[in-house]
Amino acid sequence: MAETTTATTPEAPDVPEGGVPEREVVDPAAWTCPAPLRDHPTVVLGHGGGGALSAELMEHLFVPAYGNPTLAGLGDSATVTLGGARLAFSTDSYVVRPLFFPGGCIGDLAVNGTVNDLAMSGAQPAYLSCGFILEEGVELSVVGQVAQAVGAAAEAAGVTVATGDTKVVEAGHGDGVYLNTSGIGLIPDGVDIRPQRAVPGDVVIVSGPIGLHGIAVLSLREGLEFGAGELASDTAPLNGLVAAMLGVTRDVHVLRDPTRGGVAATLNEIASASGTGVVLTERDLPVPEAVANACGFLGLDPLYVANEGRLVAVVPRAEADAVLAALRAHPHGRGAAVIGECVAEHPGTVVARTAFGGTRVVDLPLGEQLPRIC
Amino acid sequence: MAETTTATTPEAPDVPEGGVPEREVVDPAAWTCPAPLRDHPTVVLGHGGGGALSAELMEHLFVPAYGNPTLAGLGDSATVTLGGARLAFSTDSYVVRPLFFPGGCIGDLAVNGTVNDLAMSGAQPAYLSCGFILEEGVELSVVGQVAQAVGAAAEAAGVTVATGDTKVVEAGHGDGVYLNTSGIGLIPDGVDIRPQRAVPGDVVIVSGPIGLHGIAVLSLREGLEFGAGELASDTAPLNGLVAAMLGVTRDVHVLRDPTRGGVAATLNEIASASGTGVVLTERDLPVPEAVANACGFLGLDPLYVANEGRLVAVVPRAEADAVLAALRAHPHGRGAAVIGECVAEHPGTVVARTAFGGTRVVDLPLGEQLPRIC
Structure with a gap:
């Protein structure tokens, strides 16, 4: 398929002798809501990145094809x-x-x-x-x-x-x-955990340092070194951590593991599904020094880098201390931290309070900064 | 990985200056029962063929690695x-x-x-x-x-x-x-269908013409034509057919769909799992003329060609007529036919009575005659 890689710079269509441009038999423009896909007549790496391009593929190609609206749920x-x-x-x-x-x-x-x-x-x-x-x-x-x-x-x-x-x-x-x-x-009785359940007032917790998996794989692949000793993937099973949380409260609203697209994609999906706003505090993000160095060098944002052994939990404020303590008592949750909250303002949008006192919008990434990290 | 395609003709290992041949850190010879795999230090297409090479990979590599003996069940x-x-x-x-x-x-x-x-x-x-x-x-x-x-x-x-x-x-x-x-x-209550349940006296039924999928894909891929009109894949869902059979009796012993490795591989797996012998009657095999022509031309045996919309059923003799009638009444089972029986002789071995009155052993194929047909 190497011959069809002109994803973003398609050549002009051939014009046969009759003067009418040739057209595909199957026309992406005829799909349910073609607009976003028409910009990308062929598959690009970003379609596998867990960001906006992946979401478009899901919404405009797979869901209509499968005729199953529940598939569109963002869990x-x-x-x-x-x-x-x-x-x-x-x-x-x-x-x-x-x-x-x-x-x-x-x-x-x-x-x-x-x-x-x-x-x-x-x-x-x-x-x-x-x-x-x-x-x-x-x-x-x-x-x-x-x-x-x-x-x-x-x-x-x-x-x-x-x-x-x-x-x-x-x-x-x-x-x-x-x-x-x-x-x-x-799924145990009485447990109802899904992105739609986030509400203003909820606290956003991450279970440990972020960005390690993506940067570790990238560093190895590209032959880069950023504090080599620290940089290992965080890949780990999180079912024990979840059981520990459910041991202190069944009232966990949302859990997600921020893999492709990182914490930014995960929080955008939660904000979008629940219709709440999310506010992050940048200085509270647990970013290891080696990840920060690598991101600085490469022009990446650790919020968008994939993790494979972390979870984001959205819990009622009343349960936050107990959940945080349960996480920190578990080997895979020692570095757990509160990183933000859900708010009634700017519904569906994620905003970060920067270290300099300003705010910035944290968008859903288009594709992925680091392809093929999982 | 194109550089490692010397699957069956590996080059001599490099001999470093010290004169000792270099060795892999992970040595296939150290695996649980290395014999069959040592002949194939790299993956060959046959490992994906559903035959003896696939079975060796399962038995000697995956089952020991997963530590799960139930995985070895042939269902x-x-x-x-x-x-x-x-x-x-x-x-x-x-x-x-x-x-x-x-x-x-x-x-x-x-x-x-x-x-x-x-x-x-x-x-x-x-x-x-x-x-x-x-x-x-x-x-x-x-x-x-x-x-x-x-x-x-x-x-x-x-x-x-x-x-x-x-x-x-x-x-x-x-x-x-x-x-x-x-x-x-x-799985409905009271249903117990698995390869181990075949016993001498059981009747072997196939639900329709065999060999269509493999020959249809091969013909297209290689640009061959053998009675083009007839040659289309048999791909179809068989759950309706199974429901029809279970509607007449719950006492179905074995069901298998003869995909990779064809009817021959399926019957060998049943014979091996149950410890019964299987005798086929070649003239009773429903082989479409176009498949027979193609197999004759290509030197293939239709028993080894993949199907994607057929099942092999092993049922007690007392139920055979009712099951056959139920199959034939269903759109996907119109061509159903009795093709053989289970016997106490030659346990674990499949034998075919040939059209000329002799018999031949129908072996488990090593790999696959037609790679990448599914």
Whole structure:
């Protein structure tokens, strides 16, 4: 498909002898609400970035095609009922490059990612599927290392890999290993955690330092060094952390793991789904020095960098101290901090109070600053 | 990874100045039972073929890594219990080339494939996930057509696409669209359908003509023509057919859809899991003339060619007539036929009575005759 990469600079259409420009048989302009997609007649990397382009693809292409408005819900997983059981169901594909990075590899990333998507609905993750797309010629020892990482991460998270599948594509048509994990978990009675539940007055908490995964992968890929010792992915299963929070209160309004698009994308989705405003205090953001240095050097904003072992919690102010204490008592939540609040002003918009006393709007990113970090 | 394509003819290892050959840090020879894998230090296309190489990868690499012996069960889906509900859970990735072929495309193939894997345990498929790995530069109209096919196939099968994910890889690292579908369904009370349940005396039924999907895709890909009008993929959802069978008897022993590796691989897996012998009668196999012509021309055996809308049923002899009638009364089962029986002789082995009165052993294929047909 390399021949069709003229995503943003399409050539003028051929004009046949009759003088009428040739047209595609399938015309994106005929889709439900074509405007945003018409600007991008071909897929660009940003469509996989978890930002505005991803959201447009979902809204204007997938939801109309599937005829399922509930798919448009912005949760990390779907809530479905089957045989009387209320289940969370989620899927994610992983195309991270390189396959191995400080702090993890595509295998534990894929397990933790789906475990976390399930946990963000309050579910207890139970069973995972694992589908490999292997590239012909990749060493079996590499596949073995990835599979071992899948197994170890599943054991650490307390979930079972119940079913799997392996396909192989010809050399040159992949990147060694692509991985898909899907998962199901049971949502406890009385738990109702979803982005729509944020209300003015709620407190916004993040469970630890942000930006580590994205910067760790980028640094390795581009051969950059920013305080090497500190820079390892934060990939971790968050179901234990969620259980700890639910142990002190069932009244958690929203949980999300800020992966692609970072904390900025997550907060924008919460603001948009709930119709509340969100105000961040920049100086309260737990940004590790190595991440801050790397972001400064590269012109990135840590709010937009992916995390793989952090969660954002929106809780009633009355529960905030108890939730914060529960988070900090858990190994994956030691660095938890209050970073902002939900407000009635500027509904749907995220604003940051800067270190200099001003404010700035924190937009939904268009695509992603760092492609292929998960 | 194009540089590591020396799958079957690896170059001699570099010998550093010290004179000792370099060795991998991770040594496949150290795995649980390394013998079969040591012959294939890198991934070959056959590892994705659903035959002996796939089985070795499962047995010697994935099962030890995941530490989950139940994964080794040969069913198309896992049976798990969650919140008191008995569920089937399955996953499959799809890398078919080309994306569109007579009778379908990667979108409906992916929906029907997972619907069928769930249905083969007797489950009523309910919810699917759909994960896209898109290649930068692929036209959005192509993605839209695939998504429309996903939606239409889900509607036809009576399932809901509940959750999804989209990743994008750089141009040259994919084939336009790779797709993963996972699914969950509810297994009715009193239904116990699995390969281990075949017993001598059971009758083997196939629900219709075999070999159409594999030959249709191959013909298109290679530009061959064999009675073009007839050659379209059989891709179809089989949950309705399974419901029709269960409507006449709950005592169905085994159901499998003979996809990769064809009817031969499916029957070998049933024979191996149950420890019965299987005897086929070649002249009873419903092989369409166009498939027979193509197989003759290409030196293929229709028993090994993939199907995407057929099932193999193993049922007690007393139920065979009723099951056959129920199949034939359904649009997807009109061509159903008895093709063989389970016997006490040659346990674990599949034998075919040839048209000339002899017999031949029908082996588990090593890899796949036709790579990337699903």
